[in-house]
Amino acid sequence: MPKALRTTALVVLLAAAAGCDSAAPTPTSTPASTPTSPGAFAAPPLRLPEGASGDACPTSEAHPWPRSDQAARVLGPGPVYPVADYLGGGAVLQLRDSDRQQDGTYEKKVRWIAAGYRGPVLVRAGRIDGPGSASATFSYTGEARDGGHYALLDDLDTDLPATTTVSGPGCYAYQVDGDTFSVTIVFRAVPATGPT
Numbered sequence: 001m002p003k004a005l006r007t008t009a010l011v012v013l014l015a016a017a018a019g020c021d022s023a024a025p026t027p028t029s030t031p032a033s034t035p036t037s038p039g040a041f042a043a044p045p046l047r048l049p050e051g052a053s054g055d056a057c058p059t060s061e062a063h064p065w066p067r068s069d070q071a072a073r074v075l076g077p078g079p080v081y082p083v084a085d086y087l088g089g090g091a092v093l094q095l096r097d098s099d100r101q102q103d104g105t106y107e108k109k110v111r112w113i114a115a116g117y118r119g120p121v122l123v124r125a126g127r128i129d130g131p132g133s134a135s136a137t138f139s140y141t142g143e144a145r146d147g148g149h150y151a152l153l154d155d156l157d158t159d160l161p162a163t164t165t166v167s168g169p170g171c172y173a174y175q176v177d178g179d180t181f182s183v184t185i186v187f188r189a190v191p192a193t194g195p196t
Contacts, residue, residue, distance in 0.1 A: 093110070093190070112138070121178045124177075137162060
């Protein structure tokens, strides 16, 4: 066997052996082009649904979450979800007197879960049935940006403590944007019944 052919055969054999020792790559839903810096994400336009005053609020349907240790129900198609447990198990935010801030808005704890996604996420919110305002803010990660709250998620599964602030009772929507998705989630805010 000529020397050049033996060398080539040895290189191919060593490469094949090295390939057998390494673990197969784990598939993920994260694209290879996921930005690694906040400046790389371009926020899409805000496109919240519009509703005339007095119209029924077309709230998003809550659906069961498979991991009961994280949540019972969530809203939206994901991969970043508000936990419906904080919205009465559905899409209704109960506003209590104790939630009212000095500026007259109401701030409520609404936790989020990111599942199967790593990369940038921008959450914006607004009232869709009349004048008013809304916002969502992750508690321990991210920053205010592009009219909402932006974070770069490093793990495929992330628990995101957060708050939602609304100007008062009404119909509201979140727009949640990432590299591979853009979703809208509609919820109502109503005065709480019972003790405040």
